[in-house]
Amino acid sequence: MIYEVFRQERKGQPFAHAGSVEAPNDEYAEWYAREQFGRRGESVALWFVPREAVHEIDEFVDELERNYHRVDGYPLKEKLKEARERAGTQTTK
Amino acid sequence: MDAREQQFLEYVQSGGQVETSDWMPDDYRAKLIKFIEMHGNSELMGVLPEREWILRAPTLQRKLALTAKVQDEVGHSQLIYRVVEDLGKPRDACLEDLISGKSKFHNVFHYPTKTWGDVGVIAWLVDAAAIISQKALLKCSYAPYARIMKKICWEESFHILHGRDVILTMMNGTDEQRELVQEALNRWWGPLMQFHGNPIPAEDDPMYIWRIKSQGNGEARQQFLDGYVPQIWELGLTVPDPKLRKNEDEVWEFTEPDWDELKHVVTGHGPRTQERLDLRRTTRDETEWVRRTVLAQAA
Numbered sequence: 001m002i003y004e005v006f007r008q009e010r011k012g013q014p015f016a017h018a019g020s021v022e023a024p025n026d027e028y029a030e031w032y033a034r035e036q037f038g039r040r041g042e043s044v045a046l047w048f049v050p051r052e053a054v055h056e057i058d059e060f061v062d063e064l065e066r067n068y069h070r071v072d073g074y075p076l077k078e079k080l081k082e083a084r085e086r087a088g089t090q091t092t093k
Numbered sequence: 094m095d096a097r098e099q100q101f102l103e104y105v106q107s108g109g110q111v112e113t114s115d116w117m118p119d120d121y122r123a124k125l126i127k128f129i130e131m132h133g134n135s136e137l138m139g140v141l142p143e144r145e146w147i148l149r150a151p152t153l154q155r156k157l158a159l160t161a162k163v164q165d166e167v168g169h170s171q172l173i174y175r176v177v178e179d180l181g182k183p184r185d186a187c188l189e190d191l192i193s194g195k196s197k198f199h200n201v202f203h204y205p206t207k208t209w210g211d212v213g214v215i216a217w218l219v220d221a222a223a224i225i226s227q228k229a230l231l232k233c234s235y236a237p238y239a240r241i242m243k244k245i246c247w248e249e250s251f252h253i254l255h256g257r258d259v260i261l262t263m264m265n266g267t268d269e270q271r272e273l274v275q276e277a278l279n280r281w282w283g284p285l286m287q288f289h290g291n292p293i294p295a296e297d298d299p300m301y302i303w304r305i306k307s308q309g310n311g312e313a314r315q316q317f318l319d320g321y322v323p324q325i326w327e328l329g330l331t332v333p334d335p336k337l338r339k340n341e342d343e344v345w346e347f348t349e350p351d352w353d354e355l356k357h358v359v360t361g362h363g364p365r366t367q368e369r370l371d372l373r374r375t376t377r378d379e380t381e382w383v384r385r386t387v388l389a390q391a392a
Contacts, residue, residue: 002175019241020175022184024391036168040248056114 002051003029005036007043015047094118105234105304112236113179121303122180125235127196128305130177134191135199136170141369142206142215151209158255162216165248172241179237192374194361199223201284203363210270210277213263216256218281218321222288224249225316226306234304264328271329278325279333284358286334286350289313318345 002022006015018037023029026048033048067073084090094102098118111117140163147163150156174184190196201219206212227246233239263270295301295309318337322345325332336348358366 017240019172019244020179021171022175022178024388028387028391035164036172037244042247 001025001029003033003048004051004054005033006047006049007037008045009043011044015045018043018046020051021048102303106302108232108304109234110236110239111234124299124303125238125305126177126180126182128300129173129180129235129238130182130187130190131197131199133170133173133177133187134196135202136166136173137191138198138202138369138373140166141372142202142204142365143212145206146209146212149209150212155259159212162252162255165252169245169248172245173238176235176238176241188373188377192370192377194370197359200287200355200358200363201281202369203358203366204280204284205365207280208273208277209259210263210273210275211280213256213259213274214277214281216252217260218256218278218285218325219288220249220252220256221321222285222317224253225313225320226289229306229308229313232304232307260328264330275330278330282333283351283354285317286314286347287352287355289317291352291355315345318347 001024002020004020005018007018008015021029021032021036023032029048033046037043037046062069081090097116098120101116101118101121105111105121111121143159143163143166147156147159150159174187177187178184187196191198201215201222206215224246227242227249230242231239231246233242260274263274290310292311292314293309295306295312298306298309300306301309318339322332322337334348336346339345357363361367361370
């Protein structure tokens, strides 16, 4: 069975994918993960999960063009320019 | 090459990276497997010359350090074979092809280790040559391989440290110890110069074309010479190549490495090739019952 291993480098940091190990069960997976990703003090914690338990999403369709979720939905630059002109505070720069 | 393959090629050549589940041309997958499998084989076979010295290491500290290095390298081979497995070739098949002589491993692991000086030169200079190739793989177009290389490079830098420490200790020792280092360097220089492969231009190297490698063989060799010849010289060691020098264009000149020897050695005719493959074969047979028992219990 293939297990995916995630490791946390320091307390407070996110767990990041470290690699995978092959093991016949959870017990062996724990030992392989310890040996591969923890024996030099490079991790403070590890997660290991059977590969089948990891589901992937890699398509993000935005059919409704929801630009209010994105930076480009807020064209502040032009609006600020207009507002400054109306207020008479536009600098020459 | 059809349009889809052409598009893929342009994608990797512009720095794009590929994941396991992405579509890839068959030729790319085959090249990846061949290259990465040979790397895995080399990590696994590379521990054998060093293993021979665990019982003969001069101090307990050295024995522990060498054992740890051997464990690291076996760990690397496990991680690398995992990458190969996800590309479609099971680890068992890799091991079968290795012991039957069908697949290859790096030239430097086909040679004997005559003295403790060889152990120092291997950990220092062979690992230095290897880390130059491996650092260039951090940019590999196949992302899972590139990611795992980060961990491997980090551990290899430990080995260089260990190797330099062994060498410096001997160079600060008796004349006899210094002589052992010089002799080992003389023995290893040829294989070290062959290590990065024949000087095929990067543009003609299929591994570069697919951006599995990010630099050409000649470039890697120049980097090795640039980084390590000064370190060798400053210890008062002599590089056994009278033609070796850095020219006005900052390019190293050297005697052409023996490409016939390289070819002969990696095709299974090195001085220790068969002996080491035999050892792998025997231990694989002898430990078969352990794997069977463990797997039966774990089931």
